[in-house]
Amino acid sequence: MTDLSGPGRLARWMFVLPAAAYLLLFFGYPLVKNVVMSFQQYTTTTFYTGAAPFVGLLNYSRILSSELFSEALAHTVLFTAASVLGQFVFGLFLALFFQRRFPLGGILRGLLLLPWLMPLVVTGTTWRRMLDPETGAVNALLRGLHLSASGVPWLTSTSHALVSVIVVSVWVGIPFNTVILHSGLQSLPGHLFEAAKLDGAGPVRSFRHVTWPLLRPVVSVVLVLDVVYTVKVLDIVLVVTGGGPADATETVATRAYELSFQQFEFGRGAVLGNVLIALSLLFALVYLRVDRLARNV
């Protein structure tokens, strides 16, 4: 730790340099490039002619004034909020459940991770088929249990489709939330629970007054990670509904993809990419702020 001069110092820099260069090239460059692209007009011929003229704020005004954008933004916020809430609540429930010691507990907890590790495309196609209103397993089950005679129009109704993608997103997110919250719970000092028990606190009270306050830092991390991750989700929506029906599940991410890679309007796609980054920063900052205020009170 001492010798910070001469060849030794150079050698030390060589340890970080490749990674730093990589991160700059593959994160820094895209961030800058997206800002530049968002002021340019790309068309299907751009890559032939190389012509992508600068058009000022045209892309921004077009995108921000379009009806589809406000819809996509609303869907994104709803999708993110509902997904994160669902993942977190179910995750916390399972984490608390697995805190008990019982035979096979560890193995079951391990197997629970599978939905998280599967490729999202696989998850998406599987759920798409399962949610098929006519032939899907979910409606077959609902009909079999006499919970719904005609079945739920999971993928064909504009009011249900967003719910469907949220269900899938929750399913994907539960394992991650469970694991982190579980390990958070494990690291809490056990004697506090013993004390609470001795004071005659029931499970609900001991959760509210002992577990939850102690778990707060872990909860913050989990929620911020959930939000940052969910807000940019593309695969699930693209595969399960393709943004439909009638654009009912179009999000900022899917619109960005379509504009860039289906219609070759990279400039407008870049605008939405920037919106996405802003959105995720905003979510994270607001949450951290609210959290700090709540803890200071």
Next chain:
Amino acid sequence: MISPAGRRAWRVSTHLAAILALTSAITGCVDGSGVESAGDEVTSITVLDYYTDTSEHAQWNDMLATCGKAAGVKVEHTSVPPASLVPRVLRQASSRALPDLLMLDNADLQQIAQTGALTPLEPYGIDTSGISEGILSAGTYEGEVYGLAPYVSTVALFYNKDMLAEAGVTVPRTWDDLKRSAAALTRSGRYGMAVDASATFESSWQFLPFLWSNGGHERQLDTPQAAQALQLWVDLVSSGSMSKSVLNWTQAEVHDQFAAGRTAMMINGPWRIPALNADKDLNWGVAPVPVPRTGQNLITPLGGEVWTVPQGPSKARQQKAAQVLACLNDSANMLALAEQHFTVPSRTEVAARYAEQNPSSAVFVESVERARSRTEELGVRWPKAATGIYTAIQSALTGEQTPEQALQHAQQIATGD
């Protein structure tokens, strides 16, 4: 203390190094293959189309192989789902990775030609004489012919004869007939009618016979005629005669529903006939798409895929591809392909011969004569209109908007940029 772990780490890192070496070796050889400098002899060409249907793919594979053999090349044939073909081609165009021979739906040709990705066919000395006007103009952009189609087709109404007989209904000829028959044919677990109403160009294409036969026009979508046509589809869904899932079905999936007996009637094209024929349990028939009222003229969209020679790395490859293209479009192969796919040869005199020999294909031969090409009026702006149309279909069928509102929005999309 450290040494066992140290040895293990060493082993791990040697393995990693070996993998890295292997990876780069494989990467190198895979990437290197298939690229030859100009002047080398061309031994194979790549072909891209959207014939993903198993039997259709196999038939085209054979024909391409035969034509390839005649030209002295092997053919690497790839098929992708219809909706993903154009985006893929656009990306290939920008990455200079286009196939040597490319199939396009005739309505997409002008858009792709506009990007500069295709080469005109005339310099290759390809014979375009006697090709019927509609498909030739669809294959033309700014006065140059870029694509030729061996056959043309259109859509029609397919019906399950057994189901119609059992329900006691006749083949519908008018929209009212269609609604009545579809309702009568609907049972638990089965719908009367199916169309492709997905958010893709395929649904715009299926909607056109309804739009055009009612006096509607893609140039002006917010008209009462267009709204009536869309209302028909809405009625079929809201009465329960058509599944709401049509919103997500591609033409291929509509076919699967029909083949599985889950719908009694469907709109589809003649290229499905080989697969339908292969299913021995299926007793099906085909009729023209119903018109609004008796005696009205049916106008259907002109279908048919044009073959093109994209810009490529070498003139030699383009030349070979053009030879294969010419072979696909010569009179004998044209007739053979049309017979295989139950479509209509695109050279008028071959079509005449074909109609004589195959009276059963009368429905399509007749319809094709009156068929209109989708790019006839709008040219490169057709994709905008098509986007407007399917957006309207989706909004109206989900009940988000009335047909009138939906079509007003469609018109905005069609004329916006």
Next chain:
Amino acid sequence: MKRVPRRGLLSTLVGIVLLALMLFPVYWVVNASLQPNGNTLRGGWFPLRPDFSGYAVALRAQGRALLTSVIVSLGSVVLSLGLAAPAAHALARFSLPGTDLMLLGVLITKMVPGIVVANALYSAYTDLGLLNSHLGLILADSTAGTPLAIVILYSFMRTIPEEIIDAARVDGAGPLRVFRSVVLPLSVNALITAAVFTFLFAWSDFLFALTLTTTQTVQPITLGVYQYLGAHTDQWNAATATAVLASAPAALLLVVAQRHIAAGATEGAVR
């Protein structure tokens, strides 16, 4: 032996039910892949007569895609660890100026949407000729693995006691020797954890596969799965068999490296 049983077994039962609910979609896709071929829009609930023809078709059609996925994923592991391990060591040990900035940068990468990276890379790759190449995908896929590997390795390497390293230095080892013969061997577990996740991330990648390849030549298995959508349902068992094959590494690693996966997850920030 002790008086755990009654309540413990009840919990086990509840746990199994919960897990069955969670894993139903997994069961369902496996079941669908074992149904006989044909136009089965609705197969049975159980694979009473398992039919493996779907797998035969899938392997024939997707064999090359599987190989591509293996190459790309292993390549991404090598690249990510190759970049991350030295960097993590330096960040943990050298107190170089800018260490905090770098760590912050690593955390910020989580907020960069893949579509933004793809957008920029597409045009860059077009110019560099990296579209449709293994290298291009490896580089792009490592955007998920590298920051993660840095975090995992950094938080482990920080815990290596200074004395061990000093001892090696006294023996005359230079920085490279210390790293290679002391730090790396001690970090084997963390390395494996990072490798497992890097592999899985690259394997699951869909966005870069979708946007940075335009031909069939370098097409990972996730695209193979995607392309069955909207095509005919008469290949339903092959489509689901492909999906199962695409999930196999996840399942396999979950069994053989569960400890590492749990460790990686809790070390945080795997997302």
